[in-house]
Amino acid sequence: MNLRGPFWFGAFFFASPISIFAQATVEGRVELPKSHAAPVVAKRYEIVTRGDALSTEPPLAVVYLEGAFPKSAPRSIKQIAQKNLTFVPSLLPVQVGTKIEFPNLDDTYHSIFSYSPAKRFDLGRYRPEERPIPSEIFDKPGLVTLRCDIHEHMRGLVLVLDTPHFVVSDADGRYRLRGLPRGKFLLKAWIDSRTTREQPVELKSGGTAHVDFQ
Numbered sequence: 001m002n003l004r005g006p007f008w009f010g011a012f013f014f015a016s017p018i019s020i021f022a023q024a025t026v027e028g029r030v031e032l033p034k035s036h037a038a039p040v041v042a043k044r045y046e047i048v049t050r051g052d053a054l055s056t057e058p059p060l061a062v063v064y065l066e067g068a069f070p071k072s073a074p075r076s077i078k079q080i081a082q083k084n085l086t087f088v089p090s091l092l093p094v095q096v097g098t099k100i101e102f103p104n105l106d107d108t109y110h111s112i113f114s115y116s117p118a119k120r121f122d123l124g125r126y127r128p129e130e131r132p133i134p135s136e137i138f139d140k141p142g143l144v145t146l147r148c149d150i151h152e153h154m155r156g157l158v159l160v161l162d163t164p165h166f167v168v169s170d171a172d173g174r175y176r177l178r179g180l181p182r183g184k185f186l187l188k189a190w191i192d193s194r195t196t197r198e199q200p201v202e203l204k205s206g207g208t209a210h211v212d213f214q
């Protein structure tokens with residue numbers, strides 16, 4: 001029996017007396033491109049080029065809410081590691097202004113850079129023990145392709161979004177976004193570097209909206 005449950009519920013209730021009933025949720029499913037890859041066991045996604053578009057393989061979507069939200073600085077520092085000569089995670093959505101650290105977890109050098117207009121940078125060569133951990137602040141919305149000057153096959157994607165409300169879908173395309181304000185917004189689903197679908201959504205206090213992207 002968990003005796004601490006009611007206590008924690010009480011503490012949470014006390015901490016946020018206004019917002020607890022006001023928040024909305026949106027959930028649904030994004031129709032993802034067909035994949036020929038084996039079922040994902042170890043959640044290992046690679047970045048591939050299909051036609052001219054960059055995406056993860058197996059496919060994933062990033063669902064995000066667009067609107068004029070109060071400006072809030074991103075609170076946490078994110079990380080994209082280099083492990084077994086890949087970027088982990090291979091696709092990371094972040095809010096504009098987020099600092100991302102790039103720890104090298106391999107027993108070799110990496111040299112991470114980007115030519116993308118949303119963020120050009122070059123961290124140069126560095127070893128696993130490099131301190132402070134090399135990092136960049138992503139201060140412009142857009143898609144940033146990460147590459148390594150030493151390992152030509154390495155690719156990673158950072159999707160820099162001008163909203164604090166976003167989530168990566170699961171492998172079936174299902175998603176759930178919680179803690180949203182009420183109102184009318186545009187809900188978007190990023191599928192690859194050339195495909196972003198959108199749908200209007202009306203969110204009500206305490207309610208759950210269902211939005212599917214076909």
Ligand SMILES: [Cu+2]
Pocket residue numbers: 082085109110111148149150151154
């Ligand atoms: Cu490398």
